[in-house]
Amino acid sequence: MxxxxxxxxxxxxxxxxxxxxxxxxxxxxxxxxxxxxxxxxxxxxxxxxxxxxxxxxxxxxxxxxxxxxxxxxxxxxxxxxxxxxxxxxxxxxxxxxxxxxxxxxxxxxxxxxxxxxxxxxxxxxxxxxxxxxxxxxxxxxxxxxxxxxxxxxxxxxxxxxxxxxxxxxxxxxxxxxxxxxxxERETHHKQGEHIDFAGMAVLSFAVLLLLYGLDVGADWGWTSSPLLMLFFVCAVLFVLFPQVEKRVKEPLLLPQMMVNREFRITLGLNMFNVSAAFVGLMYFPQYMQKVLGWSTLQSAFGLAPLTVLLAVGSILSGKLYNDFGPKRLLFWGYLCATVGAASVVVMPAGLGYIQILPGMAMIGLGATLTVGPSGTAAVCAVKPERAGLVGGLSFMTHLVYGAISVACATAIMYLASLQSLGERLTAAGITMSEADQRAINSGTLITSSARAVMEKLSTAEAEKVKSAIAAAFDTGMNMAFIFATVSVSIGIVLAILLDEEKLHKVES
Known part of the structure; x- marks a missing residue:
């Protein structure tokens, strides 16, 4: 150059x-x-x-x-x-x-x-x-x-x-x-381009409602009428999305692409690989800070086994794809990520950083083998003239499902940690209102509401509560990673179903 x-x-x-x-x-x-x-x-x-x-x-x-x-x-x-x-x-x-x-x-x-x-x-x-x-x-x-x-x-x-x-x-x-x-300023542009604003609006609103429902579910009650109505509207919008796509001039999901089996599989492979990585990026730093008592800077260095592997993987993924092919790469990548997420659940509590280190490394390795190759496989599944559209679509799917994964995992984590906290406080002989338990649940105890709760306790009670909070966070995080394990394991099945020969013989 x-x-x-x-x-x-x-x-x-x-x-x-x-x-x-x-x-x-x-x-x-x-x-x-x-x-x-x-x-x-x-x-x-x-x-x-x-x-x-x-x-x-x-x-x-x-x-x-x-x-x-x-x-x-x-x-x-x-x-x-x-x-x-x-x-x-x-x-x-x-x-x-x-x-x-x-x-x-x-x-x-x-x-x-x-x-x-x-x-x-x-x-x-x-x-x-x-x-x-x-x-x-x-x-x-x-x-x-x-x-x-x-x-x-x-x-x-x-x-x-x-x-x-x-x-x-x-x-x-x-x-x-x-x-x-x-x-340099460009002088020639494409003519006759159309943007599917209607489809994007329907899909965005549906996902926002889903995320919001998962956020407020614990406060409203999971069987409350307002929440069920919100989820119903969300479901209607998701069902409406394909109908909108049929009526716009250039939809996000072209019908001729959606009848392509390999494209559908690769789109799924772009989705499920983010579950473990996004949940890990969300909860590993918090575990280091809230349970291990590390500083923010220490937790940033502690996250390196995940972030460095993600960085190295994105650079090397093109060569790995050419050397090994998508099917093997995606299968082993999803398997590594599944084992990594599961290891967070099964590793004994009390090991400190060692409890999450294998999970971080395996999830990072799994992402290395799946994130780039799944996008490449999706592009390979369609005609060359649709490569740009599919490249953007696969990344969009990747991020949207990542947001949904975090929301689902957080709802599960919050409920599990709250229940665990209540049980541990009862076992310790400490009576605390539900509102006070919510104020300290999964917290670092330096928010104003958490401090107000802790000031009501004796020194001995405060120590028991701190121990209960840390243990409850660990329980909640484990439940979040059970969700991540199940979610990312779907990719193993999809990788097995992927037909490499058909993937490189595009017909749609």
């Missing part, structure tokens, strides 16, 4: 790095955000879920808009939204404000990411350099995934989790400047 192309690739890598740090870095902040806003885990999970959902649902539209109006222009618009929303996160006066700001960040990232890939693939250098360039851009993202938790840990140690979002502001600003200075 010439010098100009090298500089442009570096600029794209910086953009990817900024997106990468935002996703994993925000996860490490969850306990600090809980303490800051006196919230519980069912509420703070939205810091991850709302970002993933809006990122996923915006991405296909962002790519299409880039095709229609210019990838450089959409990158600048997306980066502006990302920068503005990062400032909103920094100044957030409440958890609701932060969640809305994270949704805007997801929209900005959803506009930036597909246009970054498209720009790297089509505008930076000659076609023979395309694979290398795409690998370097992905390397920027995965390096951000590794560094993000370290930035979070550092800023929390400095005393304010909000400082993390200034890093978003910094990298968004650098990316905007480099896009303006280094990336």
């Amino acid at each position: 010439d010098r100009s192309s090298v500089v442009k690739v570096i600029a794209l890598m910086v953009t990817g790095f900024g997106i990468g740090i935002d996703f994993t870095g925000a996860l490490i902040l969850v306990p600090a955000i809980e303490n800051s806003f006196d919230a519980d885990i069912t509420s703070t999970q939205w810091v991850l879920n709302i970002y993933a959902l809006f990122f996923a649902m915006t991405m296909v539209a962002g790519g299409r808009l880039g095709d229609m109006y210019g990838h450089r222009k959409m990158m600048l618009i997306g980066l502006s939204i990302f920068l503005f929303s990062s400032v909103m996160c920094f100044v957030s006066p409440s958890l609701d404000f932060l969640i809305v700001s994270r949704a805007l960040q997801g929209i900005g990232a959803g506009c930036v990411w597909p246009c970054t890939l498209a720009f790297g693939a089509t505008k930076v250098s000659r076609p023979e350099h395309r694979a290398m360039i795409m690998g370097l851009v992905l390397a920027g993202v995965t390096c951000g995934n590794v560094i993000g938790p370290l930035i979070s840990g550092t800023v929390v140690n400095l005393g304010d989790w909000r400082l993390f979002f200034l890093a978003n502001v910094l990298f968004a600003t650098i990316s905007m400047v480099t896009a303006l200075l280094l990336m």
Whole structure:
């Protein structure tokens, strides 16, 4: 590559790095955000879920808009939204404000990411350099995934989790400047493109209702009329989605693709591989902080077996796919992830970091063998002219199911830990109201409501309660990983069903 192309690739890598740090870095902040806003885990999970959902649902539209109006222009618009929303996160006066700001960040990232890939693939250098360039851009993202938790840990140690979002502001600003200075304005755009706003709206609203129902279920009561009505509306929207798709000009899911058996299987393989990884990214840092008593920075380093393997895997996945083929790679990857998730459940309590270390390593290895290859397999299952659409669709499916997995796991975790806490308090001879138990459940005991509960107790009682909370969190986390184990194990079945010969003989 010439010098100009090298500089442009570096600029794209910086953009990817900024997106990468935002996703994993925000996860490490969850306990600090809980303490800051006196919230519980069912509420703070939205810091991850709302970002993933809006990122996923915006991405296909962002790519299409880039095709229609210019990838450089959409990158600048997306980066502006990302920068503005990062400032909103920094100044957030409440958890609701932060969640809305994270949704805007997801929209900005959803506009930036597909246009970054498209720009790297089509505008930076000659076609023979395309694979290398795409690998370097992905390397920027995965390096951000590794560094993000370290930035979070550092800023929390400095005393304010909000400082993390200034890093978003910094990298968004650098990316905007480099896009303006280094990336040429496009003059030729696709004509006659259509965006399935109706389908995206129906699907987004259905997923949002599902996530919200899982969030408030414990408070409303799982058999309450309002919650059952909410789930009914959610189910109606999911059923309505395919009907909407039949009536729009260019649907997200083309009917001719959905009759392709191998495409359906690969779409499923893109879904279930995120269950263990997303649940792990959510709960491993919290376990280290709430049960082991580690600092945020220590937990960021402790998460390295998972994040480093994810980063290395995304870089190597292309070579692994070519060497071993999708079927073997996906089967062994899903098997590793399933064993990793199950190991968290079966490892004896009280082992400290060793209790989760094998799970982190196996889940990271499983993700290495499945995330990239499942997307490649989905693209291989359709005609070349649909590769861009399917690439975005597979990543969208990946993120949406990841958000659903976290919501389901969190609902299970919260109920299990609350029940365990009540049983342990009763066994210890401590009487506590249900409201007080909810205030301290899965907490770090430094929120204002938790402190108010602990102040009512004697020193001896407080020690028993702290022990009960840690044990209850461990119980709840184990139940969350039972869900993750079952979910990710579905991928083993799908990998067995995948027909490699048909996968490479596209007919639809």
